[in-house]
Amino acid sequence: MTAPLDVSGDELKATPESVAEGAGAKAIQGRSLGQIAWMRLKRDKVALTGAGVIIFLILVAVFAPLIVSWFGHPPNQFNQDQIDTMTMIPKGGSGISWDYLFGVEPVNGRDLFSRVVYGARISLLIAFLATLLSVFIGTVMGVIAGYFGGWVDMIISRLMDIFLAFPVLVFAMALVGVLGQFETQLEVKGDSLRILLLIFVIGFFNWGYIARIIRGQTLSLREREFVDAARSLGARGPYILFREILPNLIAPVLIYATLLIPTNVLFEAALSFLGVGIQPPTATWGGMLAAATKYYTVPHFMFFPGMAIFITVLAFNLFGDGLRDALDPKSGR
């Protein structure tokens, strides 16, 4: 505690401390936390598999028309020739063949493969955009509440409580019912209207969770000394918010966004299953599940859309977990 300080300063003078620089005069290049996280992620095989599946699903959704034109039939085309006219179930029980990879629907014989592929579009589109919406609102609200504190924090925190306690499912049913009546008077109609509605309902009522997390993070970051350092240099509020605090929030935002997507996939499927979401004949995974409940004698009808939901949710969850471990190794499980 005391003695070494009395050593006269000459030999301890400030000399460049040599950090292991490797052999030769190689340029010193620092590794950012992002790069280190990427290295950790690359070692996590499970998360990489999840990422691979996610990329595959996105490609499927984007190139759905192309894929269907190669391997299937238009999703809304009736293929009565595949149906046994006596029992109304597909010939051979499922109708699976090289022509119909996942078989056909009972009664009208629509190509299940094409419908699952097209269902990915709706599912991912709504899940992504709804997540984007709630992450955006949640981050803005959380940062404002955490940074400014006081009565601003009070109001926003109570607002979060209200939104978290809101009966979203009931509200969604009511909203769809009401808007359905005015559909003819609205600018957007049909599927576009339903998609916008679902994005709004799922996204707008979900920002409470992420806002709470971001608020807590901001509260703890605000007290760190580097914020004081910026203030003592004369930095203004926006500089501190955007340059000092926000870069430290990228990790939690990314993690919770990735973990929110599968929740939203499930929520969209649930709404469509209940008939509140996208209306038939447009193909959605939830809608197909709902239709399949009436035909328990043809299990493949339920199996393929069910598997699609399962794989999507699993892939996003595994990737999100891996991302969390990579970005925030201290959190543990």
Next chain:
Amino acid sequence: MSESILSVQGLEKHFPVTKGLFKSQVGAVKAVDGISFDVRKGETLGLVGESGCGKTTTGRLITRLIEPTGGKITFEGHDITHMKQGKLRPLRRDMQMIFQDPYSSLNPRHTVGAIVGAPFRIQGIQTEQGIKKAVQDILELVGLNPEHYNRYPHEFSGGQRQRIGIARTLALKPKLIIADEPVSALDVSIQAQVVNLLEDLQNELDLTYVVIAHDLSVVRHISDRVAVMYLGKIVEVGERAGLYSAPMHPYTNALLSAVPIPDPKQREGRERIRLTGDVPSPLNPPPACRFHTRCWKAQEICKTQEPPLAELAPGHAVACHFPENAPSKTETPATVA
């Protein structure tokens, strides 16, 4: 005596204690309760005291990171006590702060170049050969490799990180630096390096320091004058030599007697003063002399009348009714070196 760069008069900071739904104030933590001192150009003033005595609060009040409750702070002739942050901004170039914890004072998401270059960006200062060159010069000045410009704080050791913090502090060539426990988070061997670096920089750049520390040896090593704080008040202030060799306040005496002596032979003859009890709560400090609850010389007057901070020897003031080593009794203090 050269002119003073910073003058603090009767500075107060009371943190309100609120209770209940309507936040009614039920009391106040008097963290800093009326302290006055001057800092002269080119000197180092050490501010010592035990935990919770208001040292750090004082530093943060001077740099206006928190708003003073009362008193007056004058920096280079400007009254900055309640100056608006916007008007204060240009003055901040001349008054910088070194922070205690090198792990929390550097933003983990910024490169060293961005951290040390931040003062230029925030203050909107143009440099002749660009910010990068200026930053690399400063890095060299504090003994870091300028090629580390692109590295991130987590790649450095504690001592190196504190050097990065010091580099940021020096970027705008300030006149006054408030160092809040600049070395207490570091290993002892690194402490010596950083303390010596601070001294070298002072000689080179003509800096004035206010060093806040709880380690009396560190303060002794770098200070020209020392102020001792107890429970939000300055109890003694004087030249380093006089204060360390002939402390007048019983509290200073007790603090100094607690400093470990590395040589066991020297240690034998010394009498250690053990203070009894804890530091009283600043929420409800003792009346009059705040030290009377733990002082072995306390009399009735100590509980009723607050002793003023009086200059008993040249440049050596003490707030005590019964000072030790007072000149009238022992005619020596000022000359002891």
